[in-house]
Amino acid sequence: MKYDYLIVGAGLFGTVFAQQAALKGKKSLIIDKRSHIAGNIYTKESEGINVHVYGAHIFHTSDKKVWDYVNHFAEFNRYTNSPLARYKDELYNLPFNMNTFHGLWGVVTPDEARAKIAEQTAEARARIKDPEHPANLEEQALLLAGRDIYEKLVKGYTEKQWGKRAYELPAFIIKRLPFRFTYDNNYFNDKYQGIPIGGYTQMVENMLKGGIAASLIEVKTEVDFFADRQNLCAMADKLVYTGAVDEFFDRRLGALEWRSLRFETETLDIPDFQGNAVVNYNEYEVPYTRIIEHKHFEYGTQDKTIITREYPAAWKEGDEPYYPINDDKNNALYAKYKELADKEQGVIFGGRLGCYKYYDMHQVIAEALRVAFENL
Numbered sequence: 057m058k059y060d061y062l063i064v065g066a067g068l069f070g071t072v073f074a075q076q077a078a079l080k081g082k083k084s085l086i087i088d089k090r091s092h093i094a095g096n097i098y099t100k101e102s103e104g105i106n107v108h109v110y111g112a113h114i115f116h117t118s119d120k121k122v123w124d125y126v127n128h129f130a131e132f133n134r135y136t137n138s139p140l141a142r143y144k145d146e147l148y149n150l151p152f153n154m155n156t157f158h159g160l161w162g163v164v165t166p167d168e169a170r171a172k173i174a175e176q177t178a179e180a181r182a183r184i185k186d187p188e189h190p191a192n193l194e195e196q197a198l199l200l201a202g203r204d205i206y207e208k209l210v211k212g213y214t215e216k217q218w219g220k221r222a223y224e225l226p227a228f229i230i231k232r233l234p235f236r237f238t239y240d241n242n243y244f245n246d247k248y249q250g251i252p253i254g255g256y257t258q259m260v261e262n263m264l265k266g267g268i269a270a271s272l273i274e275v276k277t278e279v280d281f282f283a284d285r286q287n288l289c290a291m292a293d294k295l296v297y298t299g300a301v302d303e304f305f306d307r308r309l310g311a312l313e314w315r316s317l318r319f320e321t322e323t324l325d326i327p328d329f330q331g332n333a334v335v336n337y338n339e340y341e342v343p344y345t346r347i348i349e350h351k352h353f354e355y356g357t358q359d360k361t362i363i364t365r366e367y368p369a370a371w372k373e374g375d376e377p378y379y380p381i382n383d384d385k386n387n388a389l390y391a392k393y394k395e396l397a398d399k400e401q402g403v404i405f406g407g408r409l410g411c412y413k414y415y416d417m418h419q420v421i422a423e424a425l426r427v428a429f430e431n432l
């Protein structure tokens with residue numbers, strides 16, 4: 057059968073594009089090399105709990121159009137992301153706000169908190185050789201936040217994330233540390249936030265199977281584009297490619313670099329492990345960066361609980377690429393691949409892998425809607 061579009065990748069970008077194409081009467085074949093749809097937002101039900109298989113995913117946006125779009129396919133609960141940070145046996149609220157400052161120093165008013173931060177950053181300025189030009193991430197964070205916040209809440213976590221000590225990391229990684237001088241633990245500043253009731257996979261299924269989409273979108277999993285590239289391309293007039301952009305060009309200019317993650321998931325025979333969906337572990341000595349307790353994303357009351365420890369990992373070819381490393385070297389290499397991509401006739405490159413960009417879900421959706429609008 058001839059399709060209008062072959063879409064490589066059943067993640068959010070590919071799915072939204074296919075859904076929009078269906079509204080225009082266009083037929084799509086979506087392939088994914090994984091055994092499931094939904095890409096990195098895939099959730100899998102276990103013990104009545106929707107497990108976020110590729111890491112915690114909290115939907116947030118201020119874009120009304122995107123919010124209305126997703127609400128068409130799922131009802132969202134009222135989940136508000138308010139993570140905790142654990143440093144040894146101390147617990148602090150995130151993002152940095154009056155609750156955090158109260159926990160650190162016992163201060164009660166915003167003025168007291170500002171004074172304490174000013175005192176600690178002044179100490180750092182006095183000690184650092186060239187405070188106008190911080191030499192590394194450690195100096196930068198000390199200048200922005202002072203010793204206590206740096207040592208307890210920035211240092212170990214960042215070092216684990218990047219696999220390097222803070223004094224070896226470039227200062228630009230942290231441009232600013234947002235402080236909130238209210239007692240507000242809501243991590244995001246966006247207007248809308250929540251988790252789709254029934255899980256993200258169900259939301260994606262509804263996009264693929266709702267209304268006209270059911271007859272115009274076909275999905276095949278466990279199909280790798282590169283295993284049968286020519287035949288697959290021959291099946292459609294145009295290609296939407298959401299895999300890694302360098303792989304599309306056989307990495308002929310070199311490989312783009314990524315950070316990876318490793319997840320360890322465990323079912324526990326207790327109703328509650330940590331009382332919160334997300335707890336960050338800020339000590340360098342604890343090898344994981346956070347523990348997710350999935351049931352708390354949906355106010356679950358099951359007898360059991362499921363937790364996932366998230367370990368940052370170096371990336372090598374064949375590993376799952378999670379975060380692009382958007383430093384000068386990789387951005388320059390991506391720019392060259394982008395030039396090649398722009399010259400490809402009848403191919404749309406999209407999504408986080410296709411654009412070598414860290415996109416949140418709402419950004420991927422906005423991007424897919426824009427691309428669909430311009431191309432369909």
Ligand SMILES: Cc1cc2nc3c(=O)[nH]c(=O)nc-3n(C[C@H](O)[C@H](O)[C@H](O)COP(=O)(O)OP(=O)(O)OC[C@H]3O[C@@H](n4cnc5c(N)ncnc54)[C@H](O)[C@@H]3O)c2cc1C
Nearest residue numbers: 065067068069089095096111113114281299407408416417
């Ligand atoms: C740990 C983590 C936590 C996150 N948390 C949040 C959050 O809280 N909130 C938020 O808004 N966003 C979050 N995100 C971002 C979110 O995951 C992305 O915005 C979204 O999943 C991107 O969708 P996509 O379609 O671009 O990519 P993907 O979901 O990666 O889809 C691409 C698909 O293409 C397939 N593919 C690749 N190559 C081939 C090939 N050769 N052949 C066939 N198929 C192929 C892949 O298997 C994959 O399924 C998080 C990301 C990570 C890594």
